[in-house]
Amino acid sequence: MKFFKNLLVAFAFISVFCGCRKGKIVSSVEKENLFELNYGTFEDELNVFNMSSAGNINTSISMQDGFFYILNGESKKIMEMNSYGDLLALYYNPQENPRPSFSENASDINSTRTAVPYSFNEVSKIAVDSRKYLYAVDKLPLNRQETDPKTNQVLSQIIVRFDDSKKYMNYIGQQGPGGTPFPYIKNIFTTDKNELVVLCTTSSGAVVYWFSMDGFLMYTIPIEKENVPNPFAEEKSETFFSLENIVPDYKDRKLYLKVDYFTSYIDESSRVQSGVEYITTLIHPFDVENNLYDFPITVPPYDEPISEGFSKETFEIPYDFLGITDSGWLYFIVSTDDGFSLQMVQSNGQRILKRKISLDRESCLYYSFNLSREGIISALIVKKEKAYVCWWRIDSLIQAVIKN
Numbered sequence: 077m078k079f080f081k082n083l084l085v086a087f088a089f090i091s092v093f094c095g096c097r098k099g100k101i102v103s104s105v106e107k108e109n110l111f112e113l114n115y116g117t118f119e120d121e122l123n124v125f126n127m128s129s130a131g132n133i134n135t136s137i138s139m140q141d142g143f144f145y146i147l148n149g150e151s152k153k154i155m156e157m158n159s160y161g162d163l164l165a166l167y168y169n170p171q172e173n174p175r176p177s178f179s180e181n182a183s184d185i186n187s188t189r190t191a192v193p194y195s196f197n198e199v200s201k202i203a204v205d206s207r208k209y210l211y212a213v214d215k216l217p218l219n220r221q222e223t224d225p226k227t228n229q230v231l232s233q234i235i236v237r238f239d240d241s242k243k244y245m246n247y248i249g250q251q252g253p254g255g256t257p258f259p260y261i262k263n264i265f266t267t268d269k270n271e272l273v274v275l276c277t278t279s280s281g282a283v284v285y286w287f288s289m290d291g292f293l294m295y296t297i298p299i300e301k302e303n304v305p306n307p308f309a310e311e312k313s314e315t316f317f318s319l320e321n322i323v324p325d326y327k328d329r330k331l332y333l334k335v336d337y338f339t340s341y342i343d344e345s346s347r348v349q350s351g352v353e354y355i356t357t358l359i360h361p362f363d364v365e366n367n368l369y370d371f372p373i374t375v376p377p378y379d380e381p382i383s384e385g386f387s388k389e390t391f392e393i394p395y396d397f398l399g400i401t402d403s404g405w406l407y408f409i410v411s412t413d414d415g416f417s418l419q420m421v422q423s424n425g426q427r428i429l430k431r432k433i434s435l436d437r438e439s440c441l442y443y444s445f446n447l448s449r450e451g452i453i454s455a456l457i458v459k460k461e462k463a464y465v466c467w468w469r470i471d472s473l474i475q476a477v478i479k480n
Contacts, residue, residue: 144454248272402450
């Protein structure tokens with residue numbers, strides 16, 4: 077264990093050195109505004125604030141090959157748009173939405189827009205593969221929900237899929253097409269092989285379901301507390317960890333577990349535990365096919381300066397894990413006073429890049445980020461007057477680094 081910890085410290089030192097050797101100046105990435113969305117019930121409008129229901133806003137954005145997919149859970153619809161904001165396809169619940177104006181001419185061979193009626197119940201997550209297959213997480217009505225006899229957990233969600241011609245195919249459950257409903261689905265992903273990866277949270281941790289391009293189950297990976305590596309388990313002081321996120325690799329059948337480690341904080345004067353203290357963040361790559369963990373990747377924290385009177389203190393804050401690109405860069409993000417701090421770490425740990433993303437969060441009522449496999453960060457920004465879609469072309473920065 078001591079040998080492992082020494083390697084961990086050395087690896088962290090090398091990673092930080094490589095990431096900061098060119099100086100502490102962190103430049104900003106320019107935001108590009110693409111198009112706007114009005115609020116309302118028409119086919120190309122958002123209904124974000126549904127006064128008839130309470131709870132979290134269930135609207136998000138995804139980008140694939142320059143096309144934007146905006147899931148509007150409050151209206152039970154999904155809009156496919158190009159980078160100019162032109163509506164190309166609308167997947168909608170006809171009981172909750174008016175009939176699209178262009179659907180009357182659906183038989184016109186020159187029509188460039190498609191209306192796809194489907195009775196979404198509570199649509200929440202989306203993913204699109206390279207074939208243009210659309211996957212959407214939906215919640216079953218109460219009379220079709222099940223209960224896991226072992227965990228007593230409600231199984232209520234399925235994944236509906238549409239092919240490249242916008243036609244409904246079937247739904248995917250735990251075993252594949254028509255299978256048992258899932259527990260709560262935190263996120264879904266597609267890989268370069270057009271395989272579907274489903275991340276679920278359970279009462280004992282997380283479960284990842286990995287499906288073939290045809291929708292059949294290949295792997296079930298339970299990730300419970302006792303299965304997560306903890307290099308600090310033998311420390312004298314009490315240590316614990318938080319599994320913040322799990323993201324699959326695009327090319328290989330591999331998962332990346334982002335884990336934040338903490339220790340109990342003892343007050344020096346009273347010798348009484350008075351809180352927790354952050355130790356470090358590790359990314360644990362997990363080889364799905366061979367069922368083993370690779371050597372961890374250390375993720376440097378964000379240094380948050382706090383001033384009080386004439387004193388100034390710096391606190392270490394762990395980043396949130398945004399995702400990974402097909403070129404192997406891990407993206408991390410954390411909110412700051414003037415927007416967000418973005419940190420990009422190569423999966424081999426050799427390089428670390430840091431950039432600022434400027435965003436006036438005080439004027440934002442809600443925002444949703446998406447990381448494309450090329451490394452582009454897109455966002456749906458909801459403000460009082462209307463919503464905006466923008467992006468940050470981080471991919472060009474990554475390409476420049478790779479060339480150099």
